[in-house]
Each structure stands twice: as C-alpha cells, then as structure tokens.
Amino acid sequence: MARPTPTAARGKQVILPLVGEGIVVARGGRKLLDDIDVEIDGHGLTTILGPNGAGKTLLLRVLAGLLTADRGRVLWAGRRLDRTRFPNLGFVFQKPILLRRSARANVRYALRAAGRSRAESRRRAARALAEAGLDHLSDAPARVLSGGEQRRLAIARALAVEPEVLFLDEPCANLDPASMAAVEGMIEQARTHGTRIVLVSHDIAQARRLSDEIAFLHRGRIVEHGTVHSFFTAPQSAAAEAFLAGRIPL
Amino acid sequence: MQDFSAAFGHALALLVALDPDLMEVVGLSLKVSLTAVLCAGAIGFPLGAALAVARFPGRNALVTLVNALMGLPPVVVGLLVYLSLSNAGPLGPLALLYTPTAMVIAQAILVIPIIAALTRQTIEDLRIEYDEQLRVMGVGPLHKVATLLWDGRYSLLTALLAGFGRAIAEVGAVLIVGGNINHVTRVMTTTIALETSKGNLALALGLGFILLAIAIGVNAVVMGLRATAVRSAYA
Numbered sequence: 001m002a003r004p005t006p007t008a009a010r011g012k013q014v015i016l017p018l019v020g021e022g023i024v025v026a027r028g029g030r031k032l033l034d035d036i037d038v039e040i041d042g043h044g045l046t047t048i049l050g051p052n053g054a055g056k057t058l059l060l061r062v063l064a065g066l067l068t069a070d071r072g073r074v075l076w077a078g079r080r081l082d083r084t085r086f087p088n089l090g091f092v093f094q095k096p097i098l099l100r101r102s103a104r105a106n107v108r109y110a111l112r113a114a115g116r117s118r119a120e121s122r123r124r125a126a127r128a129l130a131e132a133g134l135d136h137l138s139d140a141p142a143r144v145l146s147g148g149e150q151r152r153l154a155i156a157r158a159l160a161v162e163p164e165v166l167f168l169d170e171p172c173a174n175l176d177p178a179s180m181a182a183v184e185g186m187i188e189q190a191r192t193h194g195t196r197i198v199l200v201s202h203d204i205a206q207a208r209r210l211s212d213e214i215a216f217l218h219r220g221r222i223v224e225h226g227t228v229h230s231f232f233t234a235p236q237s238a239a240a241e242a243f244l245a246g247r248i249p250l
Numbered sequence: 251m252q253d254f255s256a257a258f259g260h261a262l263a264l265l266v267a268l269d270p271d272l273m274e275v276v277g278l279s280l281k282v283s284l285t286a287v288l289c290a291g292a293i294g295f296p297l298g299a300a301l302a303v304a305r306f307p308g309r310n311a312l313v314t315l316v317n318a319l320m321g322l323p324p325v326v327v328g329l330l331v332y333l334s335l336s337n338a339g340p341l342g343p344l345a346l347l348y349t350p351t352a353m354v355i356a357q358a359i360l361v362i363p364i365i366a367a368l369t370r371q372t373i374e375d376l377r378i379e380y381d382e383q384l385r386v387m388g389v390g391p392l393h394k395v396a397t398l399l400w401d402g403r404y405s406l407l408t409a410l411l412a413g414f415g416r417a418i419a420e421v422g423a424v425l426i427v428g429g430n431i432n433h434v435t436r437v438m439t440t441t442i443a444l445e446t447s448k449g450n451l452a453l454a455l456g457l458g459f460i461l462l463a464i465a466i467g468v469n470a471v472v473m474g475l476r477a478t479a480v481r482s483a484y485a
Contacts, residue, residue: 097383
C-alpha cells in the first residue's frame with residue numbers, strides 16, 4: 001500500500017502567532033475578502049462567525065495556506081508560508097475528504113505523512129479511533145461510514161498528528177444532535193489538550209458553546225473580533241446585532 | 251457452408267484435445283502480451299500519474315500527444331522497432347529481431363500510451379478530490395503520485411484491461427518484428443492470419459475461439475474485481 005515516507009526530516013513549520021495582513025481575495029471584480037487583518041495566537045478556540053456568503057471558508061483556507069490571497073499576506077510565526085516545510089496543522093473540510101481506505105488506514109496515513117514510525121502510527125491510530133468512538137469501525141472502508149462518523153474520523157485523523165492549529169470548516173453542518181454533540185466533544189477535548197482551534201460556523205448557539213473568541217465576518221470584512229462574552233453581550237456593529245437577532249445583516 | 255461446419259468441428263476437436271501446436275501458440279501469445287502489458291504498466295502508470303499531478307509549460311501539449319498516441323498504427327510501430335533492432339539499427343547488436351522480446355517491445359510501445367492516457371484521466375479526477383487534503387498533510391509530489399495510484403488502483407484496472415486488449419489482438423507489429431517463425435515467434439493473431447491464407451480454417455477458427463474466450467474472460471475478471479471494489483467503497 002502506498003504510504004508516504006516520513007517527512008519529519010523537512011522540519012515542522014511553527015504556525016502561531018497566525019497573522020493575516022490586508023488580505024484581499026477578489027473574483028469576477030468582486031472582493032470576497034476585503035482588506036482583512038486578523039491575528040490568532042495563544043490558546044483556545046476562535047470561531048469565524050457570519051452569515052452565508054460572508055467569506056468565512058475562504059478566509060479559513062487563506063489562513064491555512066490552501067489559497068493565496070490576491071493582496072496582503074499571511075504570516076506563520078512571523079514568516080511567510082514555506083511550502084518546503086511540513087505544515088503542522090490539521091484541516092477538516094466541510095465535506096470530509098477521506099482516502100479510499102479503511103478508517104484505520106486513513107489515520108495511519110496522516111501519521112506516516114507527519115513522520116511517525118510505523119509502530120507509533122499503528123498505536124496512535126488505534127488510540128485516535130478509540131477516542132473518537134470509532135474503534136469498532138477501524139476496518140470499515142471510510143467512505144461507507146455515516147456522515148457523523150466520517151466527520152469524527154476526519155477530526156480524529158487531523159488530531160492524531162497533534163497539530164499546532166486545527167482548522168475546522170463547519171464541522172457540524174447537517175449533523176443530527178447526537179452526532180453534533182459527539183463532534184463538539186472531540187473539539188472540546190482537543191482544546192483542553194492545547195490544540196489551537198480555528199472554526200468556521202454560522203451556528204450562533206454552537207459559537208456561544210465552544211468559542212473563546214469570535215471573529216465576525218460580514219461581506220468579506222471582519223467587523224468584530226473579541227471575546228465570546230463581549231460579542232454576545234454587547235455587539236459593537238449593526239451587522240452583528242442583526243445576525244444575533246436572527247435577521248439577515250444588511 | 252459445409253467447409254465452415256467441418257472447420258468448426260475440427261477446431262473444437264483441437265481445443266478439446268489440447269492440441270500441442272495450438273497450446274504452444276496460445277502460451278506464447280499470453281506470455282508476450284502479458285509481459286508487454288506489465289512493462290507498459292510500469293512505465294504508463296507513473297507517466298500518466300505524473301502528467302495528472304505535475305504542472306509545467308507544455309503539459310497540455312504532452313497530454314494531447316499521449317492521447318493521440320493511443321491510436322498509433324501497429325505497422326508503423328512494428329516498422330520503427332524493426333529498424334531499431336535490425337543489424338543496421340542502433341539496437342542491432344542486441345540481436346533481438348525475430349525474438350519474442352522484440353514482440354514484447356513492439357506491443358509495449360503500443361500499450362504505453364493507452365495506459366498512460368487512461369491513467370492520467372483517472373488520477374486527475376482523484377487528484378482534484380484529494381489535492382487539498384494531501385496538501386494540508388504535507389504530502390510531497392512523489393508520495394502524492396504513489397497515493398493516487400494506490401487509491402485509484404481499481405479504476406486503473408480498466409486501463410490495464412484496455413492495454414491487454416490492444417496487445418493480445420495486435421497483429422501488424424508482431425508480424426514485422428517477430429516474423430511469425432514456427433515454434434519461436436508464432437502467436438495467435440499471426441497464426442490466424444497465416445492459416446487463413448493457407449486455407450487451414452480449423453486451426454484459425456480454434457485460435458479465434460480462444461482469443462475471444464481470453465478477451466471475455468479477462469474482461470469478466472477485471473469487471474468483477476472492480477464491481478467488488480465499488481461495492482466495498484474502495485473505488
């Protein structure tokens with residue numbers, strides 16, 4: 001089976017503090033991200049919150065180095081992204097991208113890619129699957145798992161390599177309450193273990209439950225960035241106020 | 251019609267009796283074509299995958315060329331291999347002309363573009379699906395190619411099958427470089443052509459049946475494997 005050889009020799013790239021300066025992404029003459037300045041550091045969980053079409057996923061992808069901004073720059077630990085070095089991050093897409101392999105092989109693949117030995121990968125994969133409540137499905141093809149199980153597998157795979165930062169794009173979209181609780185439990189646990197988490201959501205209740213800080217995005221601009229308490233008790237912008245009141249911000 | 255019936259009956263008798271001449275020709279055909287397909291796969295799979303993954307100036311032209319080479323005329327390939335292997339050719343000292351090895355080379359050249367082109371398409375689709383996930387995992391280009399080939403393996407069986415179909419049914423190139431020498435380079439297709447011209451329809455028909463059976467059998471096995479893989483979500 002094709003497994004990547006260890007990449008640890010390339011060295012891991014430190015990400016925090018993660019800084020975006022003057023980020024602009026435009027498509028068809030329209031600015032989807034408009035001069036965004038953002039800094040993510042320390043511990044905890046930052047939710048990029050906003051209505052549909054605000055540019056949340058786009059911003060997440062730019063910060064994770066998956067997309068290059070048309071203007072501005074992203075700095076990981078004060079440096080521009082170095083693609084020759086191993087990105088010490090996890091990214092869980094809204095629709096998880098799972099390899100055509102078993103659940104266990106998916107996790108082991110990520111571990112091997114991160115430079116872990118075969119024996120360690122085997123051990124860590126078993127532990128990651130157990131923590132995700134998927135140990136009984138270890139040998140099942142990843143793509144036949146349910147939506148909730150796939151989401152948990154994708155998070156378990158991302159967390160298995162102990163990333164410095166975990167990026168989550170709408171991790172609970174279209175999940176039933178039980179699956180959502182299971183996914184949120186994994187996110188809480190990762191935060192407790194010191195993983196810095198950046199999460200994209202439009203779910204106000206979830207943002208309130210999970211976040212330490214909120215970056216509220218509206219029409220491609222961050223209009224508020226502060227603690228979860230200040231955001232929910234005293235929103236500073238009309239757009240955030242409208243969003244929290246369940247109205248479409250103008 | 252009577253001749254045809256007699257030939258048909260005679261052909262069946264040869265098959266049932268496992269006629270040694272018939273079996274020798276069948277054996278050599280399978281050996282040459284399977285070896286050619288394996289060699290072509292060893293080159294065509296990585297080449298197709300590299301074309302799917304790499305981005306470089308002239309890539310589109312190269313993809314177009316590989317696609318166009320799927321329709322390579324066998325006699326032209328046979329002629330080029332003949333010229334290369336003949337005494338005056340660059341590979342003349344190897345003394346490979348009129349040997350099964352020459353036939354393998356000719357068939358492999360015909361099959362490589364087929365496997366490479368089909369692999370490129372399959373792997374390109376998979377790359378689009380996997381690309382961002384592999385990037386965030388820090389997987390380098392060579393590992394990416396290996397991963398895509400492994401995860402696309404059931405789909406790639408189709409490429410292998412198409413290549414085998416081309417090789418086993420090919421007559422022009424192997425006739426030129428093999429020479430259709432009895433007990434040395436005589437394969438099913440060249441024997442069918444020869445025996446038909448001699449009026450020995452029984453042997454030609456018998457070989458025709460076997461050729462058809464092999465084609466259908468290989469197709470059935472590969473399709474069965476692929477269906478199993480699809481059912482278990484590995485394809």
